[in-house]
Every structure is written in C-alpha cells, then in structure tokens.
Amino acid sequence: MRSTFLPFFKPSIGDAEINEVVETLKSGWLTTGPRTKQFEAEFADFVGAEYAIAVNSATAALHLGLDAVGVKQGDEVLVPTYTFAATAEVVTYFGATPVLVDCAPGEFNLDLAQLESLITPRTKAILPVDIAGETPDMDVLMDIAARHNLKVVEDAAHSIPAKYQGRWVGTLADLTAFSFYANKNITTGEGGMLTTDNAEYAERARIMSLHGISKDAWNRFSASGSWYYEVLQPGFKYNMTDIAAALGLHQLKRCFEMQQRRESIVKQYDAAFGSMPELELPPRQPYSQSAWHLYLLRLHPEYLKIDRNTFLERLKAANIGFSVHYIPLHMHPYYRERFNFTPESFPRAAENYRRVVTLPLYPAMTGQDVQDVIEAVQTIIEENRV
Numbered sequence: 001m002r003s004t005f006l007p008f009f010k011p012s013i014g015d016a017e018i019n020e021v022v023e024t025l026k027s028g029w030l031t032t033g034p035r036t037k038q039f040e041a042e043f044a045d046f047v048g049a050e051y052a053i054a055v056n057s058a059t060a061a062l063h064l065g066l067d068a069v070g071v072k073q074g075d076e077v078l079v080p081t082y083t084f085a086a087t088a089e090v091v092t093y094f095g096a097t098p099v100l101v102d103c104a105p106g107e108f109n110l111d112l113a114q115l116e117s118l119i120t121p122r123t124k125a126i127l128p129v130d131i132a133g134e135t136p137d138m139d140v141l142m143d144i145a146a147r148h149n150l151k152v153v154e155d156a157a158h159s160i161p162a163k164y165q166g167r168w169v170g171t172l173a174d175l176t177a178f179s180f181y182a183n184k185n186i187t188t189g190e191g192g193m194l195t196t197d198n199a200e201y202a203e204r205a206r207i208m209s210l211h212g213i214s215k216d217a218w219n220r221f222s223a224s225g226s227w228y229y230e231v232l233q234p235g236f237k238y239n240m241t242d243i244a245a246a247l248g249l250h251q252l253k254r255c256f257e258m259q260q261r262r263e264s265i266v267k268q269y270d271a272a273f274g275s276m277p278e279l280e281l282p283p284r285q286p287y288s289q290s291a292w293h294l295y296l297l298r299l300h301p302e303y304l305k306i307d308r309n310t311f312l313e314r315l316k317a318a319n320i321g322f323s324v325h326y327i328p329l330h331m332h333p334y335y336r337e338r339f340n341f342t343p344e345s346f347p348r349a350a351e352n353y354r355r356v357v358t359l360p361l362y363p364a365m366t367g368q369d370v371q372d373v374i375e376a377v378q379t380i381i382e383e384n385r386v
C-alpha cells in the first residue's frame with residue numbers, strides 16, 4: 001500500500017508557463033491585453049472556430065452564451081441533471097427555468113429522446129454537457145434543435161481536446177464554453193473560453209463580457225487606443241487577465257501531449273478492470289474521441305458486499321484520492337425543493353450516482369501512481385466479492 005496520499009488531481013505546470021507569467025508581471029500589463037488576444041487567436045485556431053472570447057470562467061462563458069442567444073425571463077432551457085452546479089445555475093441568472101433531463105441508458109450523457117419529449121413552446125435553448133470529455137450524439141442533438149428552432153450552448157468544460165465525428169468540439173454547437181479551472185484538462189487557475197462561428201453572438205458576448213462597453217475597451221489605455229467609450233448594455237465583468245492567459249498559451253501548446261498521457265492511463269485502467277465483473281468501464285461511443293477528463297468507473301453492487309460509499313472509504317484508507325461525478329442536480333436541496341423531485345424522478349442519473357467512483361487521471365501521475373490505483377481497486381474488490 002502507498003505510504004503517501006495520492007491526490008485526486010495535480011496540475012502540470014511547466015517552466016514555460018512559469019516564465020511567461022513572470023514575463024507578464026514584469027511587462028506592466030496584467031489584465032486583458034496582448035497575451036489574452038494571442039490566447040484567443042490560438043484557441044480559435046486550435047478548435048477551428050471563427051471567434052474565441054477569453055473569460056474568467058466557464059460559468060461566465062455559459063452565461064454569455066445564453067445571453068447571446070437571447071434567453072429571457074420565463075424561458076425554459078434543457079439541461080442534464082447529471083452535471084455540475086454551474087451548468088444549470090446560469091439559466092436561473094435570467095429568471096429562466098432549467099428543465100432537467102435524465103441520462104441516456106447506460107451513459108452519463110443526457111438522453112436525447114427524453115430531451116425532445118420535454119420541449120415546450122417556452123423552450124429556448126439546450127445546454128448539453130460533454131461528460132468526461134465525450135460529446136452526446138451532436139448531429140442528432142443539433143437536428144432536434146433545428147426542428148424545434150432552439151439554440152444550443154455546449155458545456156465543454158471537460159472537452160479539450162475532443163472530437164465528434166472527426167470534428168473538434170468548439171464548432172459543433174451555436175456556442176461552446178470551455179473551462180480552465182485548476183483541475184481541468186488545461187488550466188489558467190481560473191478561466192474559460194467561449195467559441196462560436198456566429199459574428200453577432202461573438203460581438204454581443206465580447207461586449208457583455210466587459211461592462212457592455214463598446215469595442216476594444218481593453219485597448220483604451222494603450223498608446224494606440226482611444227479614451228472614448230460607450231456603455232451599450234449593462235454588462236458583466238468576465239474578462240480574462242493576461243496573467244491567466246500567460247498560463248493558457250503554454251497549456252494549450254501541451255494539450256495533445258497531456259491528452260496522450262491521459263489516454264495511456266485510461267488504457268492501463270481498462271486493461272486492469274475490464275475483466276472484473278464487479279466493475280463497469282466508462283462508456284464510450286464510436287462517434288466520439290474523448291478528452292478523457294475523468295475516468296468514471298461504476299461498481300456492480302449486486303456482486304459486492306460493500307456499497308459505493310464504503311468502497312470510497314477503503315480507497316481513502318489505501319491513500320488513493322478520488323471524487324464522485326456527479327451528485328445529480330435533482331438530488332440537491334435547491335432543485336429538489338423547487339421542483340419536488342425525488343431521486344427516482346431521474347432514475348438513471350440516480351443509479352449512476354449510487355455506483356460511480358472517479359479515479360485519479362492526470363498527466364502528472366507516475367507509472368507507480370497508476371499501479372497503486374489499480375492495486376488498491378483490485379484489492380478492495382477481491383476482499384469484498386459476494
């Protein structure tokens with residue numbers, strides 16, 4: 001057994017990131033400026049989107065995305081129940097209603113058949129989540145949206161770099177929100193990016209991201225900038241700092257390398273757990289090339305003497321960090337009480353939650369770390385078979 005605790009996640013920050021941050025601090029330009037502009041251009045290029053707007057979180061990007069497509073008070077937005085708080089909370093910012101959708105059979109991603117059945121005349125948009133970095137079937141989803149005249153803002157907090165049918169996430173939906181939170185696949189500490197091919201959405205989001213101020217406000221203190229500005233809308237304060245962008249520039253360059261390390265760990269986990277009937281490997285779809293943000297292992301409780309919570313206690317006792325993605329939204333007090341949900345209101349999500357364990361999966365793991373996780377999981381299973 002390990003003598004030291006293996007954290008659930010550790011970021012991979014290289015010398016290039018550190019040096020760029022130091023250069024930024026010395027440059028005299030700390031907030032939105034040349035490095036943010038460069039990061040936006042390189043990110044747009046990377047995913048093949050026309051426009052990329054750097055912001056201070058994915059939550060901000062989702063908010064700006066829903067604002068760009070015109071979500072208003074009284075509208076409904078379809079959101080999976082199996083996600084993080086941010087996905088649905090942004091809907092409430094508008095006084096709109098998040099309408100929750102269960103998981104697809106056997107999956108963590110949302111059920112597109114149920115989604116379509118929940119569309120009403122008030123439905124304005126769909127906010128799908130790429131759980132673990134794997135998209136739902138986006139052609140089917142975009143077709144549903146087109147037939148019902150809905151807009152799609154994709155929560156791609158997990159999906160850099162990821163593809164659907166060979167196309168990069170970032171160009172599939174009307175707008176796409178990425179996260180650079182500390183434990184995401186690439187990080188700026190806190191940060192996010194909104195991508196779109198639509199010039200009007202991009203312009204609206206850019207203006208709203210910085211107080212609703214007219215064009216290039218960030219530039220107004222530079223030599224070439226103008227002192228004059230106009231407030232067009234009461235906007236928000238969502239701009240990315242150049243200190244954060246300094247990290248992002250180099251994290252983006254290392255994106256594939258880090259992704260390859262994630263994939264090699266996934267292969268080792270699959271090989272170790274695939275033959276154990278007590279365990280179910282993460283779902284994967286032929287149309288998807290996952291970013292492998294998370295390794296979502298599910299227990300088969302009928303083959304075990306212990307439940308998931310006891311399994312987690314044993315993992316902790318073995319010095320292995322873990323997480324649980326997710327406690328479905330409908331099981332949290334706010335949603336439960338507002339909509340009178342029970343766990344069984346969304347039975348597939350509730351079942352996933354009862355069975356899931358998120359194992360450590362990050363490029364900074366050593367070969368020994370990976371072996372330690374595998375051994376700990378195998379030992380707990382072997383000791384608790386029925």
Ligand SMILES: *Cc1c(COP(=O)(O)O)cnc(C)c1O
Nearest residue numbers: 057058059084086157179180181
């Ligand atoms: C992390 C996360 C977010 C929020 O990202 P921030 O950058 O922290 O705002 C949104 N949705 C999902 C699914 C996430 O995992």
